Amino acid sequence: MSATVSLPTGSRARRRLLMFEPYLYSAPALLLVAATTLIPIVIGISYAFRNIMLLDPTSGDFVGLDNFRELLRDASFWNALKNTVVWTASCVGFQFLFGLILALMLNRPFPGRALIQATIFLPWAIPTFLVGMNWSWLLNPAIGPLPHWAYALGLMNAPDNILSDPDYALWGPIFAGIWWGTPFFAITLLAALQSIPREIYEAAEIDGAGGLERFRSITLPFLAPTMVITVLLRTIWVANSPELIVVMTKGGPADASQIVASYVFTQAYQGLNFGYASAVATALVLLLLVYAFLLIAIRQTMLGRR
Amino acid sequence: MASIDIKNVRKDFGPVSVLKGVDLAIASGEFAVLVGPSGCGKSTLLRLIAGLEDASSGEIHIGGRRVDDLPPRDRDIAMVFQSYALYPHMNVRDNMGYSLRLKRTPQARIAEIVGRAGAKLGLEALGERKPRELSGGQRQRVAMGRAIVRNPKAFLFDEPLSNLDARMREQMRFEIRKLHRDLGATSVYVTHDQIEAMTMADRIVAMNAGIIQQVGTPLELYDDPANVFVAGFIGSPAMNFLTGEARRGETGVALSVGGKAFCTLPQAVAVPEDGRVTIGIRPERIRIGVGAGQAVEAAADLVETTGAASVVHVDLAGQAMKIFTTERLQLSQGQRIPLAIEAKDVCLFDPAGGGRLR
Numbered sequence: 207m208s209a210t211v212s213l214p215t216g217s218r219a220r221r222r223l224l225m226f227e228p229y230l231y232s233a234p235a236l237l238l239v240a241a242t243t244l245i246p247i248v249i250g251i252s253y254a255f256r257n258i259m260l261l262d263p264t265s266g267d268f269v270g271l272d273n274f275r276e277l278l279r280d281a282s283f284w285n286a287l288k289n290t291v292v293w294t295a296s297c298v299g300f301q302f303l304f305g306l307i308l309a310l311m312l313n314r315p316f317p318g319r320a321l322i323q324a325t326i327f328l329p330w331a332i333p334t335f336l337v338g339m340n341w342s343w344l345l346n347p348a349i350g351p352l353p354h355w356a357y358a359l360g361l362m363n364a365p366d367n368i369l370s371d372p373d374y375a376l377w378g379p380i381f382a383g384i385w386w387g388t389p390f391f392a393i394t395l396l397a398a399l400q401s402i403p404r405e406i407y408e409a410a411e412i413d414g415a416g417g418l419e420r421f422r423s424i425t426l427p428f429l430a431p432t433m434v435i436t437v438l439l440r441t442i443w444v445a446n447s448p449e450l451i452v453v454m455t456k457g458g459p460a461d462a463s464q465i466v467a468s469y470v471f472t473q474a475y476q477g478l479n480f481g482y483a484s485a486v487a488t489a490l491v492l493l494l495l496v497y498a499f500l501l502i503a504i505r506q507t508m509l510g511r512r
Numbered sequence: 513m514a515s516i517d518i519k520n521v522r523k524d525f526g527p528v529s530v531l532k533g534v535d536l537a538i539a540s541g542e543f544a545v546l547v548g549p550s551g552c553g554k555s556t557l558l559r560l561i562a563g564l565e566d567a568s569s570g571e572i573h574i575g576g577r578r579v580d581d582l583p584p585r586d587r588d589i590a591m592v593f594q595s596y597a598l599y600p601h602m603n604v605r606d607n608m609g610y611s612l613r614l615k616r617t618p619q620a621r622i623a624e625i626v627g628r629a630g631a632k633l634g635l636e637a638l639g640e641r642k643p644r645e646l647s648g649g650q651r652q653r654v655a656m657g658r659a660i661v662r663n664p665k666a667f668l669f670d671e672p673l674s675n676l677d678a679r680m681r682e683q684m685r686f687e688i689r690k691l692h693r694d695l696g697a698t699s700v701y702v703t704h705d706q707i708e709a710m711t712m713a714d715r716i717v718a719m720n721a722g723i724i725q726q727v728g729t730p731l732e733l734y735d736d737p738a739n740v741f742v743a744g745f746i747g748s749p750a751m752n753f754l755t756g757e758a759r760r761g762e763t764g765v766a767l768s769v770g771g772k773a774f775c776t777l778p779q780a781v782a783v784p785e786d787g788r789v790t791i792g793i794r795p796e797r798i799r800i801g802v803g804a805g806q807a808v809e810a811a812a813d814l815v816e817t818t819g820a821a822s823v824v825h826v827d828l829a830g831q832a833m834k835i836f837t838t839e840r841l842q843l844s845q846g847q848r849i850p851l852a853i854e855a856k857d858v859c860l861f862d863p864a865g866g867g868r869l870r
């Protein structure tokens with residue numbers, strides 16, 4: 207009698223255990239992710255609501271949205287946001303354009319192609335820090351040739367260092383960024399170009415398509431998915447990379463070449479204002495999240511169309 | 513519709529000579545099949561006709577007009593590729609109408625021509641589909657539709673059935689042939705498959721190592737091969753080749769294999785000085801049992817059967833030979849069987865050059 211009563215309760219407990227089973231299996235991995243990723247993010251964001259000055263031992267109080275209120279009034283932040291758009295659009299735009307041209311040139315055989323290909327991909331292998339140092343020297347009239355050349359060509363009124371000119375300082379890191387990032391587009395677009403079957407070009411040639419028409423009706427549609435994905439990904443990477451700016455101008459002169467990512471770095475490690483830096487970083491994360499959702503939506507519609 | 517004339521065409525890729533002086537005349541409306549093993553130059557010859565490669569020397573005429581220096585689009589030809597080469601981002605209708613759109617044909621006219629070609633190929637219901645949504649056979653049809661729509665002087669086919677499974681290949685073989693009968697357009701068809709060549713061609717052009725070996729109707733090549741290559745390439749199972757001796761006698765040329773009498777040819781044949789010859793005989797021309805021809809004894813080795821017919825592998829004086837028969841035989845290994853061979857079925861070849869001895 208008692209056995210027949212206890213059987214259902216036993217099986218209910220069993221069923222509950224079975225329900226938890228998948229979570230138990232994945233628990234170690236989830237704990238690891240939480241410990242290494244989620245907790246630091248939460249702590250980092252929590253700084254944005256506190257007043258943390260590294261040199262002030264009395265700081266650390268909870269200040270609510272004060273940091274964000276200050277952010278909205280901070281002209282340097284808004285300038286950095288504007289610069290982020292200029293920096294990202296120029297870097298990615300020119301990297302893409304030059305990368306596409308290089309890929310198209312490297313896609314047809316010519317003597318010495320392997321050597322030129324290897325040379326062109328070299329910048330990508332150089333650490334950004336070195337790229338920044340190199341370009342700041344190239345742009346420095348005391349040791350670099352570029353200002354003198356620009357002056358000789360009539361592009362500049364005097365062989366000055368553009369890195370110290372508030373109106374043009376951002377373009378120094380942009381040049382370096384274009385030089386450094388072009389190979390990435392060249393590599394990925396070349397790989398996509400090489401995956402286009404030759405017979406399709408031949409079929410189009412027989413169908414009567416000229417060179418430009420073949421590019422428009424075959425090359426572009428074939429490259430489009432790669433183009434969209436690489437441009438969208440690069441946009442996030444470039445918007446998030448302050449190294450070149452930090453190395454070349456430190457965001458100066460007077461925050462003129464600051465982008466949001468470098469502004470975070472400057473606030474945290476030069477101003478030692480971790481609370482405010484975290485607030486700026488949180489704003490950047492929110493903006494990029496919006497962008498990332500857009501990216502995913504575009505990708506989904508593209509995959510849906512396939 | 514136009515004839516295609518190829519005059520002493522050579523093609524070298526660097527130091528490698530792929531076509532070593534090819535002369536070929538394809539009549540207007542003819543279905544010519546270029547056949548040969550891979551690397552024999554048949555695809556290169558087709559690409560030269562299409563204009564996708566430039567000849568190193570020689571002349572190519574289509575419909576009496578010299579086309580060597582013209583780009584592919586001005587040669588008025590259409591080509592069907594092995595991989596179909598459909599434009600993946602265009603639907604079936606746009607794939608077929610692309611060449612017309614490039615010629616700025618009015619929309620209504622394009623729709624009409626594409627519709628007619630689609631109906632001919634049974635593609636009416638697939639107009640909106642993209643190539644990736646089609647089966648292999650359907651893609652093949654679209655590729656042919658794209659060729660038909662252009663109403664070209666000549667159709668060029670580059671191994672168009674190689675990517676299809678056996679059953680589909682059989683069906684498309686039949687359909688391409690029917691299509692050619694309807695359109696009557698000059699066609700050049702490249703394949704490595706001798707069965708496709710035999711079943712489809714008005715005339716076969718057998719190629720090997722960059723040289724045309726023989727040109728003729730399928731049965732001419734089958735019955736009267738010009739050399740060992742053609743004899744061995746055309747026909748399945750392949751012709752048997754035996755090393756033997758030929759001796760001129762009073763009643764004709766007596767052939768022997770391994771010292772045993774094989775067959776006596778009544779007609780006079782130019783035999784090499786030393787008497788050594790390659791004897792060729794088709795597996796389906798050898799009869800098992802004592803019959804009209806001369807009797808030869810062989811030892812059975814193995815029987816392969818497909819149901820409809822069997823291939824009997826036998827050993828004749830130490831040389832392997834195949835016999836094709838529709839009879840159902842129970843043979844044990846080593847069993848001695850008599851074979852009947854008729855003189856008219858025997859071809860003799862020069863063992864040195866491979867040329868036919870007549």
